[in-house]
Amino acid sequence: MTRLGVVGAGVMGTGVAQNFAEHGHHVVLVDRSKEALVRAEEEVRRYERFGHLLGAGSAGGRDGMAERVAYATELEALSDVDFVVENITEDWDLKREVYPRLDGICRETTPFAANTSAIPITRIASATERPELVLGIHFMNPVPMKHTVEVIRGWHTAQSTVDTALALLGEVGKEGVLVDDAPGFVSNRVLMLTINEAVFLVQDRVAPAEDVDRIFRSCFGHPMGPLATADLIGLDTILQSIEVLHDSFNDSKYRPCPLLKQMVAAGLHGRKSGKGFYDYS
Structure with missing residues (x-):
């Protein structure tokens, strides 16, 4: 994994982009709001400069991390990413619109991870033609400072998808706790x-x-x-x-x-x- 797609440039999406860029991954951060992307870029650059004050990561990892994040307003920018993390608001109607579009844009082998607080992963996977490649990754806020995440297996999620997600999380210093799908999972x-x-x-x-x-x-x-x-x-x-x-x-x-x-x-x-x-x- 070298190229990650992140959908949604709010607090969580920006934190995910920071965390992966800090560990050497290239990230494409997509949001339909240009203002949100401007705020996200400012936050990424601020984290690169001052993250050590939060006790997060390592200065060496942050060097040049801002240059590893690209910003786009269209989902088409994700056509060649290796893994997608979706972070849009907790609204099923909005998510139901996004996933079929991702399905048609991304490579057929690209896994989708929903960073959702409560919406069942099986429901999200039903909006795609690749349910075996859909799972949940519930990051905690602030993302760079929280080292444990919930990984949620949907009804159709393949073990290989879970293994890929856990390996990717390990590369950025996070431990994934695997749980089965239910509204709210464990934490929420x-x-x-x-x-x-x-x-x-x-x-x-x-x-x-x-x-x-x-x-x-x-x-x-x-x-x-x-x-x-x-x-x-x-x-x-x-x-x-x-x-x-x-x-x-x-x-x-x-x-x-x-x-x-x-x-x-x-x-x-x-x-x-x-x-x-x-x-x-």
Whole structure:
């Protein structure tokens, strides 16, 4: 593997591009928004200069990494990549549009990895003519600093596809934990419930966000509380993920908190918007 395609230049897609470029891979980062690509390029160059301050990677690996990332607004730029990681928003309608296009553009042997929080991999694979080459790779944020990822096997995913993905992850210093396909997988089936219930605590005036997070940090040793984690991930992504779980399981325990829905509607999406449960302005 020397040439990786990354679809989506948001926080996660940019992090994936950084991580692979840092370890010598050439990356084509695609997003239909030119503004998103400009922000992504700025972040890649900032990481090349200052990544050592975060304790991430090695200075030697970052040397020249920005030159290993190319940027494009059309999926056709991925026609000759060896592996694709898709990172677009948690919206099945959008993903359902992208995968058939990738199927027609990429080589028949190119695996597709969905970096999704909750959407089942088998459903994603059904939108392609290569379901045996589709799997999930759930990267954690920030990507360059998180060394463990979920690897999700869909109904049709071939063992050779899993082996290829695990080998590729190993090349960039990551350990993949293989799980079977189910909405939310392991991490987000638990995490989204935790965050959603924490939002209910704020809505019901049991405790302010600061104290909810303080209890999780101080009592359980969590580096971040659930509401600070929600701000980091993005409250819009949290809402989309919990809605996928609610629709998939038809279980009321996954009902989205009204306060979460109201904050998303108000544009309070967390760090990326400057304000969520905390103010980042």
